[in-house]
Amino acid sequence: MRADDVSLQSLIGSETAADPAFVFDGTPVSRAEFSRKVEQAAAWLAAQGIGKGDVVAVWLVNRIEWIALLFAAARLGAVVAAVNTRYRSAEVSHLLKVSGARLMVVEAAFRTIDFAAILADITRSDVPALQKLAVIGADAITAHWPCVRFDAFDKPYPPAPLPQGDVDLPVLLYTTSGTTKGPKLVAHSQRTLATHAVSVANALKLDRQRHALLAMLPFCGTFGMTSLLGFIGAGATVHVLDAFEAAPALTILSEHKITHTFGSDEMFRRILALTDAPRPLPHLEVCGFAAFQPGWRELATEAQARGLQLFGLYGSSEVQALFSISRASDVFADRIEGGGWPMSQQAKVRVRDTETGDFVAQGVSGEIEISAPSRFLGYFNNPEATRDAITADGFFHTGDIGRLRGDGSFVYETRAGDAMRLGGFLVAPGEIEDELKSCVGVADAQVVAVDLKGHARCVAFVIPARDSNQEPPLQEALVARLRERLAGYKIPARVYIVDAFPVTDSANGVKIQRARLRAMAMERIAAE
Incomplete structure (x- = not known):
């Protein structure tokens, strides 16, 4: 596979893809328009002094600017550090410090989130690398740092230099918690992101004309980003919620005949609670869900009775979300379990006894270890943690407990340790x-x-x-x-x-x- 085939840009290059590529709050964005926005964002980043190896923190809800900035950073060889919009001062400060971000693109305001107040609680000396903020929809948000307006789509900037992004260098940083004080930063390259996106599109047998995604998970996390990139790579249309709310989610699912969506058990519980129709969403083929709350089995049973098939899946920031998913041919009890079959045919899953360190046979529980093209590069600026997380033969210690089924699938059971x-x-x-x-x-x-x-x-x-x-x-x-x-x-x-x-x-x-x-x-x- 050539380097060009595993760039993020390769995901949007299909001439036969469906249009629009995205629908944001009822506004369609064609693939050609998105490509223009990527070029505009790249020119804007270059004008801000961002180049190869520089880190840009993105603290935004789901909007076209988020995706354009990621693809633009890839074009320049820069790195995007994804900031959870639910983070507050201690978490934002930690991420900025560890990533060494020079620029942060931030919302002026969104619902009840007071971005200015959060930033006011961060000391500049704690994040010395941060030089300025770029604000969506405003000229400034705080007096702590110099501010500029993010006007990439409104004002012409000199074209960015020719693409120089190395597909095997970091391009996106997710946050993840382990046993340390603050979140670690999980580094992914264009290759790990793009190859997994193609694996997802192929494994789900996505049809660009027939299938559509409702993206209701935040882009700042691997769950939301992986599903988004998979459908971009498939050339299918993506309808986007800026942040999850059950009522608009139900409306989009119904009116646009959405076929796929992914979320937590609580999200689907809230959506179902809004309608008493016996089969409220007949066009919805796949609901990939992560079970976080007690009572998820009862929810899956109710959903099944109302024609909504929930599919258990598995993933992490380190191996990306949608690493695996159950199949429609599975019996109900197996289909709703976390785990399933890896999306990539090159992925390998094994289970190790947590006490003896020996590999165990199918059906025996132990720690899940994974080797796959979707595996992360390492923890950003943390070589010690990276060494501890990856075995000598390249498998990632997931810290999760599960068992092999023996047919190529596996079952996730619980999280090891105290997380x-x-x-x-x-x-x-x-x-x-x-x-x-x-x-x-x-x-x-x-x-x-x-x-x-x-x-x-x-x-x-x-x-x-x-x-x-x-x-x-x-x-x-x-x-x-x-x-x-x-x-x-x-x-x-x-x-x-x-x-x-x-x-x-x-x-x-x-x-x-x-x-x-x-x-x-x-x-x-x-x-x-």
């Missing part, structure tokens, strides 16, 4: 714990996930500082502080003050009994 799935995102407890420990009056903190009224939420246990002059922190004050610093889904549902954490002495040191903390949390909630 929490909150609001559809994988969150390291240490990220929230460190924010709590930075609060006045807090000596130590531990955070665990619990099932609270059918939703995954986190609960914090705090040991107050022993300073005789310091009053114990009020739970309300701690929660208020976290709301300023973190995304809403990371805010603890409860904060409990304790004298000590339950621990176990072992040969490797004292270990906190996180299972006991979870039990304590449920006991206290039940008592309330």
Whole structure:
């Protein structure tokens, strides 16, 4: 395969593709128009001094500017760092610092998100590489940094230099949590993105004239971006929601006879709740879903009864979303399980015993390891974490537990370790714990996930500082502080003050009994 075949630009080069390429809020964008916007965005980036190897942070909702900037960066050899719109100051600051972004493209405003207030809580000395902000729809958003208006589509700029993007260098950075304080940055190249997009289009047997996607997941995450690129590569039309809301999603699914969409179990639950029609979406062929909330099996059963087929799938930032998906020929119980068949015929999945390190036979649970063309390059600016994540023979340690079926498919069972799935995102407890420990009056903190009224939420246990002059922190004050610093889904549902954490002495040191903390949390909630 030639280098040109695995560039992002190659995904939009088909002359027989459907038009429009995109529909944003009812406004169609043809493929030719999108190509022009990519050229305009590339010229604009070059005028801002962005070139090969420079990082541009993109803090936008789903809009045409987001996609154009990614393809434009690829043309210049620059790198896009995707910023979650639900992030707050601590998270944005961490991403900017680790990525070394020189420029950030940001919304002026969107619904209730106060971008200016979030930026005001970030110290310039913490992110020394950031030189300026480019604002969508406004000339400035803050006095902290020099601001320019993003006017790439409104004002002519000198054409960008000839394409110089190396398809094997980083072009897109996703954030992901592990066991570290802040999110790591997962680096993907044009090759890993484009080859996986083609694999998705081929595995789903997408027909550019017959199939259409409703993109209702954020582009800043691999789930939203992978499905988007797969349909761009297939030459099919993509209808886009700037941010998910059930009512407009249902309207687009119905009126435009959408055939494919992907989302969380909660998204599909909200969509179904808006209609009592026995078969509300007869044209919808594939609903790929990730199960994050309790009761997802019951949801899948209800959806099936109403003619809506949910397909379990698997993915991660490191191997990309839609790495695998179940098949229509699977029996219902198997089809809704996470896992399935890899999209790429070149992908390999194996399972290793977490205690012995030996590979296990089919049907035996262990840690899932993956080798595939969709595998990431590594963690950006973090070679140590990269070495720990990839085996000597090139397999990625997923940190997930599952088993092989023996027919080429596999089953995802649960997440290994203590990482929490909150609001559809994988969150390291240490990220929230460190924010709590930075609060006045807090000596130590531990955070665990619990099932609270059918939703995954986190609960914090705090040991107050022993300073005789310091009053114990009020739970309300701690929660208020976290709301300023973190995304809403990371805010603890409860904060409990304790004298000590339950621990176990072992040969490797004292270990906190996180299972006991979870039990304590449920006991206290039940008592309330």
